[in-house]
Amino acid sequence: MRVPVEWLYEYCAPDLPVQELATRLAMTGTEVDRIEHHGVRALEHFVVGRVLSAQQHPDADRLKVCVVDVGDGEQSQIVCGAPNVAAGQTVAVARPGSVMADGTKLKQAKLRGLESNGMILAEDELGIGSDHAGTMVLDDVLEPGSPLAGVLPLSTDVLELEITPNRPDCLGVYGVAREAHAATGARLRDAPWEQDPGTFDDSDLGVAVVVEARDLCPRFTARAFHDVTIGPSPPWLKARLMACGQRPINNVVDITNYVMLLTAQPMHAFDLDRVEGARLVVRRATKGEQVVTLDDQTRTVDGEVCLIADDAGPTSIGGVMGGNRSEVQDDTTSVLMEAASWDAANIHATSLKLGLRSEASARFEKGLAPEQALDGQAVATKLMLELTGATLVPGTIDVGSGSRPPEPAVLRLRDKRVVGLLGVAITRSQSAMHLQRLGFETAERPDGLDVTVPPWRRNDVTREADLIEEVARLHGVNDQLPTTLPRRRGAVGVLAPAQRLRRRAEDVLVGRGLHEIVGWSFDPPARDDRLRLAAGDPRRAHVVIENPMSEDGANMRTTLLGSLLDVARHNAARGQALRGIFESGRVYLARDSYTRSVTLPHEHHALGALVPGDVFAAKGYLEALLRALRVEGTFASASEPFLHPGRSAAVQIGSHPPTVVGWVGDVHPLVARDWDLAAVAAFEIDLDAVVAAARLVPEYEDLTSFPELREDIAIVVDETVPAATVLDAVRAAGGNLLAHAEVFDVYRGEQIAAGRTSLAIALTFRARDRTLTDADVAPLREKIVKRLAEQLGGELRG
Amino acid sequence: MTQRIAELRAEAEAAISAAAGSAELEQLRVRYLGRKAELPNILRAIATLPPEERGPTGKAANQVRQALEGLIAQRSEQLAGGELEQQLRRDVVDVTLPGAPPQPLGRLHLLTATRREIEDVFLGLGFRIAEGPEVETVYYNFDALNHAPTHPARDRQDTFYVTDDVVLRTHTSPMQIRAMEAQPPPLYLIIPGRVYRRDNDATHTPQFHQIEGLAVDEDITLADLKGTLLAFARAIFGSDREVRLRPHFFPFTEPSVEVDVSCFMAHDSHPPAQRCRVCKDTGWVEILGSGMVDPNVFSYVAEYGYDPEKIQGFAFGMGIERIAMLKHGVPDLRLLYDNDVRFLEQFG
Numbered sequence A: 001m002r003v004p005v006e007w008l009y010e011y012c013a014p015d016l017p018v019q020e021l022a023t024r025l026a027m028t029g030t031e032v033d034r035i036e037h038h039g040v041r042a043l044e045h046f047v048v049g050r051v052l053s054a055q056q057h058p059d060a061d062r063l064k065v066c067v068v069d070v071g072d073g074e075q076s077q078i079v080c081g082a083p084n085v086a087a088g089q090t091v092a093v094a095r096p097g098s099v100m101a102d103g104t105k106l107k108q109a110k111l112r113g114l115e116s117n118g119m120i121l122a123e124d125e126l127g128i129g130s131d132h133a134g135t136m137v138l139d140d141v142l143e144p145g146s147p148l149a150g151v152l153p154l155s156t157d158v159l160e161l162e163i164t165p166n167r168p169d170c171l172g173v174y175g176v177a178r179e180a181h182a183a184t185g186a187r188l189r190d191a192p193w194e195q196d197p198g199t200f201d202d203s204d205l206g207v208a209v210v211v212e213a214r215d216l217c218p219r220f221t222a223r224a225f226h227d228v229t230i231g232p233s234p235p236w237l238k239a240r241l242m243a244c245g246q247r248p249i250n251n252v253v254d255i256t257n258y259v260m261l262l263t264a265q266p267m268h269a270f271d272l273d274r275v276e277g278a279r280l281v282v283r284r285a286t287k288g289e290q291v292v293t294l295d296d297q298t299r300t301v302d303g304e305v306c307l308i309a310d311d312a313g314p315t316s317i318g319g320v321m322g323g324n325r326s327e328v329q330d331d332t333t334s335v336l337m338e339a340a341s342w343d344a345a346n347i348h349a350t351s352l353k354l355g356l357r358s359e360a361s362a363r364f365e366k367g368l369a370p371e372q373a374l375d376g377q378a379v380a381t382k383l384m385l386e387l388t389g390a391t392l393v394p395g396t397i398d399v400g401s402g403s404r405p406p407e408p409a410v411l412r413l414r415d416k417r418v419v420g421l422l423g424v425a426i427t428r429s430q431s432a433m434h435l436q437r438l439g440f441e442t443a444e445r446p447d448g449l450d451v452t453v454p455p456w457r458r459n460d461v462t463r464e465a466d467l468i469e470e471v472a473r474l475h476g477v478n479d480q481l482p483t484t485l486p487r488r489r490g491a492v493g494v495l496a497p498a499q500r501l502r503r504r505a506e507d508v509l510v511g512r513g514l515h516e517i518v519g520w521s522f523d524p525p526a527r528d529d530r531l532r533l534a535a536g537d538p539r540r541a542h543v544v545i546e547n548p549m550s551e552d553g554a555n556m557r558t559t560l561l562g563s564l565l566d567v568a569r570h571n572a573a574r575g576q577a578l579r580g581i582f583e584s585g586r587v588y589l590a591r592d593s594y595t596r597s598v599t600l601p602h603e604h605h606a607l608g609a610l611v612p613g614d615v616f617a618a619k620g621y622l623e624a625l626l627r628a629l630r631v632e633g634t635f636a637s638a639s640e641p642f643l644h645p646g647r648s649a650a651v652q653i654g655s656h657p658p659t660v661v662g663w664v665g666d667v668h669p670l671v672a673r674d675w676d677l678a679a680v681a682a683f684e685i686d687l688d689a690v691v692a693a694a695r696l697v698p699e700y701e702d703l704t705s706f707p708e709l710r711e712d713i714a715i716v717v718d719e720t721v722p723a724a725t726v727l728d729a730v731r732a733a734g735g736n737l738l739a740h741a742e743v744f745d746v747y748r749g750e751q752i753a754a755g756r757t758s759l760a761i762a763l764t765f766r767a768r769d770r771t772l773t774d775a776d777v778a779p780l781r782e783k784i785v786k787r788l789a790e791q792l793g794g795e796l797r798g
Numbered sequence B: 001m002t003q004r005i006a007e008l009r010a011e012a013e014a015a016i017s018a019a020a021g022s023a024e025l026e027q028l029r030v031r032y033l034g035r036k037a038e039l040p041n042i043l044r045a046i047a048t049l050p051p052e053e054r055g056p057t058g059k060a061a062n063q064v065r066q067a068l069e070g071l072i073a074q075r076s077e078q079l080a081g082g083e084l085e086q087q088l089r090r091d092v093v094d095v096t097l098p099g100a101p102p103q104p105l106g107r108l109h110l111l112t113a114t115r116r117e118i119e120d121v122f123l124g125l126g127f128r129i130a131e132g133p134e135v136e137t138v139y140y141n142f143d144a145l146n147h148a149p150t151h152p153a154r155d156r157q158d159t160f161y162v163t164d165d166v167v168l169r170t171h172t173s174p175m176q177i178r179a180m181e182a183q184p185p186p187l188y189l190i191i192p193g194r195v196y197r198r199d200n201d202a203t204h205t206p207q208f209h210q211i212e213g214l215a216v217d218e219d220i221t222l223a224d225l226k227g228t229l230l231a232f233a234r235a236i237f238g239s240d241r242e243v244r245l246r247p248h249f250f251p252f253t254e255p256s257v258e259v260d261v262s263c264f265m266a267h268d269s270h271p272p273a274q275r276c277r278v279c280k281d282t283g284w285v286e287i288l289g290s291g292m293v294d295p296n297v298f299s300y301v302a303e304y305g306y307d308p309e310k311i312q313g314f315a316f317g318m319g320i321e322r323i324a325m326l327k328h329g330v331p332d333l334r335l336l337y338d339n340d341v342r343f344l345e346q347f348g
Ligand SMILES: [Zn+2]
Pocket: B263, B264, B265, B267, B276, B277, B278, B279, B280, B281, B282, B283
């Protein structure tokens, strides 16, 4: 909302610099995006002039050489390009030193060899109109040399305000004036609708209005004007529209816009003679009905859109945009001025459906009070009479329940609630003052105030809490408020175990050189094929977005691998060698359906990594992570469509039976190639499941009183026997005294038979109550060797 | 014989003193004290001497042997010291060369690092951390947060819909409701997480991250909100910071305020012609929205112990991206999602 300060000051003029006013508004809840300047600068150089003579330029057909009286008998030669300039005209002159609306600074110049001391101005050069065709001709009573600023609104600061959706009353200059009054205490002048030249007798306006859709149009008012002369608006009005960012059109249309900008009530002017059948009906559209709107677009509407129609069909989309059939035109002489109230939700829905937002719909969709319709009529009537030569047809059409608005709400504001919620002492009389300045009425009660809500705040202020907000913002939530901390009875800030472990898991990878990335939750649908996911793969069960930004972001990801591959490729394409990367974030798996009792999709926090090298490189990181979390992980040969089938494993935790919580392996060469990557390996785990299995509180184990006894064996088995199977057999045979067994070397080659593998295994024996000797361990060792021989065909090597 | 012993002593002492290295000293030891050397032979042959010579000879030879042993030990230590000196000199390296092997170092993403930093501040202030679903119901995302049926945030233009009743959450606030359903007051929580809005331009990405805060008790005030956010702002942006509360409007808080933090850039360090990149010379930077929890929100969870007449609280929500970018001078939001290694290496 652009508010010209010059206009605002007509209703409330705080004795403050504009910057300070803006700060006061901002600190009381009216956000000021910026302060702009509209119009010319260096006002002292703009004066009224009189053209004494205007002669053809000797060397230029389209230029005239004028001698202009610029006051005090001083005569200036000005070369002028306007076709209409003529001797005797009173004109607006910019002298050298002036700064024009577009920022250019005027200097003494020579035009085709002749000196020119300034410019005779057109409207657009002053920023008070869009006309550039000719010189602006002023009233002859003006004295040459008088300051132009005294005649025309040449210059104003403009407040660019961000009005929050609860305050449609501030979408008009007078509403902002009320805020300025409340924020500064400066006097608020009477509202511009206090004096209404209109009447309310029952006379015939020459048109009938029928409101069929009462629910969508609670109030419809209209007044009729005859003898209207369509023409340009006066400069002051055009200047204000321009400063508000609107283009002047003609006096009647300009009046509707002006009234809306002042009162927040949108208006619409019909050419009364173009209303077919002298009858307007406000009704729901029939599905598929078409309306040609003011912007010349044909719009097809559904049965919930509210139309204004005459006997020839729809003329307007109520509250959103007028139609071009009954629009005011240059030959219009009779005008029907409409001011109505529309159902906010329906306007909002209509505007969304049609993709059509107008100044009117932006106001109606926030909910205007029905009382405001007549405010608008009062101001419009006054201007129609003043500016268009119109005569007013006595009487006002006023249809609908909105013409009998509800009783104003009276709310109790308890002193102790004010203080208790804000944490600062505010007296009852202070509260009353703030509320009265905003237009609320207050009455003393034993425990506080009874507060009557004015109509324009009816939708916004409905509860005690809303009143406290009004008091708080005007009292000063910033300057007047102490800074205290909550008493936080018994509240202790601590990470939940899962949160602590998630951090630990990330830190382990970072500590080993991996960089964390943050990928997109969105997946392009084509990615499933690129990852070679089979038709029934559970990862194809995406949460699908109905309205994605683009088709490429229609799916929610079911794996982190896509993000990781994308980032790896992004960096490779920029010449950055692949380093290990990981992501710690959610994946989303759809369920069968979402109903009103709403089953949400499955989400879990996943952790995935992509590293240069092979499956063992990836597994090394993963094992480090699992060890850090004190989770026993096991690995079983298993394939995933995007992994190398012979070089991948399922990650499992627990036993009887183990739960699969992820995968690790070489990325399938076809997938790597698709992402332009060399050999890479990856893993992904369900971090929620892993963290849930972590041992949170390790219990002390005595590992020092009785030293352990270590022994290595090398065992030769068929190369098809997994090391994990060998270790299982070793552990089973080793019994309680075997504390630990792990493979530390693998050999295949000349020294053993083809198709066989030698595994070097480190055995650690320990007893809780004594120091073990060879005598204790030798039988166990024999038992282990025997078991390996029997179960797995293993033979002791060397 | 004692004559010979004295000669040996003089000869050996001279040689030992002159020995130039440990190896030579060892040769001398073998020559004078070794199994086949003369002096040990004399001692072994004592028994063959006439009885009257045995005493003096044995005594002299032993004395000389002990003296020489002492001398060798002493000389050995001298020599070793010198040799170590030499060794140390030879060992000199160029310590400006890099460590070997180089230890790889990864980094947390700036968003994670910033999130944890903010989390830690609020942990210190007594808040716990809760998380909620990113795919959320319209009920929790809008209805129970007092969004009017026509609130523009509900538009399909602004919000991602999965079905008519399910959206990608547009803020972390729905977890306020879920948390209150799960636990009676007092409640001190922050809720970090990923959120989604249909925006994509220089200052918006369709996915971003927020941290929500919620404190509910019998006597929480707007002044408590101000104090809490002041503590936060100082922890994150520096101990000299001030906060400024500006009244605003949010559907689920009443009163609502936007919070600015005083600019943390050194304003005299740049020529006045150049505007401050952080505050545009206003001295203040907006960092979050907040307010007192609207009674309507409590009425949605009244049955869980949240009677709007008896309890009150504050809530706030901030963008992690914004905090990170302000603090580290990151000029473009999209850098955070490019994941260029040269960007990642700079933070975390
Ligand atoms: Zn600054």
